[in-house]
Amino acid sequence: MTRRVIIEAVPQPGLSAERVRQVAAAHPAVLAHLETADADRLILGRAVDLSREPGERAPFRASVFDPVSNRGVELRGTLDRPEQAEVLPSAYRPNPRPEELRAAAAILRADERFPAGDDVVVYQPMPPLADLENPDGTTVRRPTLGVYTPGGDVRHRIVAVDVTARTVDWSPAGVGVAMHPGDCESHLPAPVESLRDRGGPDAVRLRVLDGGAELWNLVVVRPRASAPQDPGDGSGVELREVRYRGRLVFRQAHVPILNVQYEEDGVTFRDWQNQETRFSATGTDPVGWGWRICDRAPKTILERPDNDAGDFQGVAFHDHGGELRIVSEIAAGWYRYVSEWRLADDGAVRPRFGFAGVRNPRTCMRHRHHVYWRFDFDVEGSDNDVIEQFDGAADAPVGTPIVRETSRRRRPPARFWQVTDKSSGRGYRIVPGGHDNTTDPYGISDLWFLRRRASELYDGNPDGDNRAMLDRFVNGESVSGTNVVVWYAGHFRHDQNAPHPHQGHIVGPDLVPVP
Template identity: 45%
Template structure:
């Protein structure tokens, strides 16, 4: 707990997640239906998520993986009926762990050709994109191949990416699907060493109080424990403002990037579906009220976008209160990318979701590319149901009114020419929140899929289920599959909001490297 302004207090307290999660995880590892599909090898559970708002009879979704055969299965059911789970094969492949990557580097450096390159060019290993190379065999089985980047400080070979097959230790010198060897070198030098991974709590309860009045009361989940197939950055749950519910959950379950022609010709992408659950180091100074991974700052935290430098001494979620608002921030890594996950909770009730984009030394990001981040905003304005979504246009697109109600599920585009924005309100109280697009949030291209979706809440629709891929058909956001023409008038509604950032070093523009809307209360 700290007091950073007169009469203002921030409290950070332990919060214990559902006990059913750990019990379900253990049951799935030995479940006969799971082993009938994946075999009797040692299994691991990934992405276990309670999917219902009714925690007494919570449904769950999970992926179970057999590392020996590189096969996975999607498992779903209810935590109180584990004898009756549904199991189906999945193409999910887990990312390379720290141990696997370290093993791959060790094997690569034993290879005579690689050792000669390292000596000749002063190359050092790094974690590239893609992190894992899919290696299908003629009979349909797959091999675990870890990608290893080799970076030189100077000379005619700045970057080269190889693959290491863990099963037999063999090195693939020219794997398909990676950036070509090049002298190009983009972005800043990555930090050496970094900070130690921080154990600690997955989630905490945060409150902002002014005097005896509670402004904000919510649960915050750190990125490494966030929900979804690929994680979802800093995740907010059970968000109350002045004692009334705003959001059941808010997070970024889908993140991807697409390269233009120059990048594709260089072997970059052509697209990547990235992940949002790998925390990396940044600067944050302050106390740790609930132990490692949570830091209540005494000076502003500094990410790579703030300082221009990679690395720091902290990994997790930093909290900083300043000038009428609480900032929650974490720095993430996906290969050479650095992503900034932020939420700003202002005293006046405004919520500012923010996502930032950066990178460290690599062969690709100096080529034009576009980042796409998709927030999932599960609104429960006052109550889970009885919510309505309305859209504003000026000039009107429906004669006689600037506002119109969305009756059924729909995808919409941003339209600055009509000052288009949206609001979610409770039909009984007329209290609600307006969604104002950010000035630099862009407009979706064909790969970007869309700018806003209005959906009816369903358990299991946390994300589109796609894991990491370079395949444009897989890595593209597939939120459209949730559009079923269901009624959303007076229902439990979920909004997906897309932000699109074009990174062109030759024409940097004025928008910076951050996207995100403002969620502004009305009649509160």
């Protein structure tokens, strides 16, 4: 028997976006609140199944947004009777979809003030929206676009486009944040017109077999469909129902929160992780576009010094040296991120996150990235996990149980943490990565230990400064012999004047099996 990596397409639980559209179009309360009779213009995502065990009567949540009135609602109901869903007003505003950006780019290029030249690039910047409030309290949705003119006196401009009125604001308020006088990064930004989704499944079942033994069995969700979404903006490559040698390890593992803060002026962004961008990967596509089993190591922006392009967009798998890499590259404005998982034959899991960018003056300014993994541990099954913190010397660390929800920082005497099944003693040790650093006041903390709640997948970002609001989930519940979730934060400081070695652009812990 030979070693094999097998992927098979699997359906996503819940209601499709088209089914949500049908429900919304037939629901009088939805159209009345959104003040529209045109259901075709609504922006919708898949209805999220809120139960741990999907079924016909499982509860769901779905967001419905009208870009013309700039208003949204949330549907809450059950999968067997979606037409009876409760309708609640929602303040969530989704980021522009690719088709919305392309429509805005066409309006921008038709504007008489658009610069001449074939080398002008229209790209997606930060922030993604510059909505305008009217005197009567209504708001106008306006996606932002960046205009890069290599030979111009002003090489970068950020504009706002009212797609409905077909107008361009060349100096939108609150968007013209301070810019460095020069450009940084060698990679040119990809034009928004090139961001086209070629389809393919949202998720696959992955199996790694070595001889007659099945090492790994899990579901992999590509970034465009990763949770949380609407509300939320994806989580990179998401893993679900992760089993090692037949034993359950995670119910879910992903990165729901990704933030950046600039030191010089305090500007912050909450970055989205559902926009897949191109990287280099060679191999075969057994289930269609977006899923590639590689015959050599894929190359992301971290390994390609020449351009921000490639022949592939989605999730790539590369099996080498007793470790399977699961890799994707995602875009958020002028940032490029590498979302990666490494599954070792011995059961170790190494989540990794890489940071890069394309040509832009903003990235020249010192800033800090904060990435927050969420590990929904179900070691040997749910509801019987325990957590320990190990302090002291490396050769004789002492474990102390953590029995109530809390947060921790990575600083002495703490060395590592451990989640194990109360009965079997099996589990995983969380060993901090050498480049993960520790938090600053904006990053809040380094780890959170929580009892699992379905409502605590998205932090809500209630204060508006984009920081991770995970402390609001800490309310003293027991985490001893329960179903636990661990949030783990990595922190990366990017200073163009003091560049890190290559590995410094990658953070992530090692999750080591406890036999």
